[in-house]
Amino acid sequence: MPTVSQILSARVAAAVARAIHEEGWQGEPGIIEIERPANPDHGDYATNVAMRSARTLRRSPQQIAEATVSRLPPDDVIAGAEVAGKGFINLRLRPEWVARQADEIGRAADRYGRADVLAGQRIQVEFISANPTGPLHLANARGGPLGDTLGSVLAFLGADVTREFYVEDSGTQFDMFGQSIAVRYRQLLGEDATLPAEGYQGEYVTDIARTILAREGERFRELSLEEQARIFAPLGVEWVVSEDQRVCEKFGIRFDSWFSQAEMMRSGYFEDTVKALRERGKVYEKDGAVWFDAPDEIEDKEGWVIVRSSGEPTYFGKDIAYHRLCLTERGLDRKIDIWGANTHYHLIQMRAAMRALGLEDRFEVVLYQFVRFLHEDVILGMSRRRGQFITLEDVLDAVGKDPTRFFLLQRSADSQLDFDFELAKQQSNENPVYYVQYAHARIASIFRTAAERGAGVEGADAGLLTEPAEQELVKHCLRFPDLVLEAGRHHGVHLLTQYAVELAGDLHNFYKFNRVVSDDVERTKARLLLMKAVQVTLRQTLGLLGISAPESM
């Protein structure tokens, strides 16, 4: 089922081609862009192809538009085309066609809006990937709905999507985590031990030590702190990862894989990657460390360390290996990472490294600006090491999954946002998410009423949906497939929340002024089809957002 833009674009392109041929013009037309005018007087859709072709065809926009429109006669979809303004071509959809689409949308049901433009592409979306040294909190939670929803959109467009959580279970922070657990373990045994200055202070560290003690007894008692740390760190990560899994499920997120960095390191793939970089002449030695040679455009640094003088790989070095692994050994066509804004410098480094390996085109990143967390009107810094944070789970329990997801998905990733905890709890009933869900529930209620009165859609004639309010609703639903394409192209999943609110608004307005279930049997049937179409569209949108579509509220 092609989108409206695709249908119109094809017909306009054909008309332009005919115009050029028959008028004997020279040159190529501009790209056909189909847009929706803000002003309804300008038609349902419009194209600026005449303006865009004026230069190459060396004709005035008006002239090109006239020639195109005269070759764009009314057909099954287009009721009329006219030239307006400085050369716009305004297109009106045929009401009969629009009406029939209500039926098509209802029949498509959970296939509505799906496409195959990305069929055959294997795409990994990697998100959250928080350090496995403590519970998830809101700062790293924004990437959750963003990545999850982007994954859903890409899958909707036909891609083979894998959602991955990269578990960084090696390195300095990992070691420090193990030490922190060891200290708590010793304290539980009544020994004298103090947490290092950089240690993890959260209460959960003691919980982990207690769990280990309960499960394994005192058999690690005689070991040195270093030995204990080495044993406890993976156990601690296991504990945190299992917690993360549980909380992500509460958030409506299920990962296909939890990839272990330590496992990759044991496989020798890191050394292999350094070798590959060395063969390309991209690394050099200095001060006993191995450096990646920064490209010339980078003015502030000559290079970045990938193996320390101690022999320990850096995070940057390991991330190069990890991305190379995904894009070569694992056969992924694209890898899309959802990262917090504080990693933008890392992004610059990674782009350079990926370019050095010839993988740049397949590596994409969505950077999201930080969430500031307001608690009792105070902006909370979220330091995990100091144990100062409100966990994601606290937020989910207090606010609910749907409002939390909706709130985080409402704004573009580029804009910063404040999450006011008290406001979110207190105003959750005024949250726009309920406005959207209510529209869906309202339709469900209409169907319940219809069922009670023995009314159904059997034998309905969608062609009766000719009233302006009915037409507007169907047209609004028809925007959905184009919107999904747009969201997929630009990774802009917030477009979906915005659309959901607008469509819900249209439905509420229609509901107020138009009766669906009435004595008019034929009209009732047709309007039930209309309601079905809106319900399907709302459900599809909410489904992509990972937000439930309730039958009643």
Next chain:
RNA sequence: GGGCCGUUAGCUCAGUGGAUAGAGCACCUGCCUUCUAAGCAGGUUGCCGCGAGUUCGAGUCUCGCACGGCCCGCCA
């Protein structure tokens, strides 16, 4: 010093180079005997941060400036 993101209504924010710039919240006025009032209708609000440039056309692109957030480690 360098870099990334932002600056649009009182507040929080939408706005693939198109025609008269939008939504929610807040505020005011109406609307529940008919499919759910978590709703609807109407009203008020804008030097789109500032200054240049690019072009048929700029909130949108380029450059400069100001302000805010983040970053520039042999941490991750």
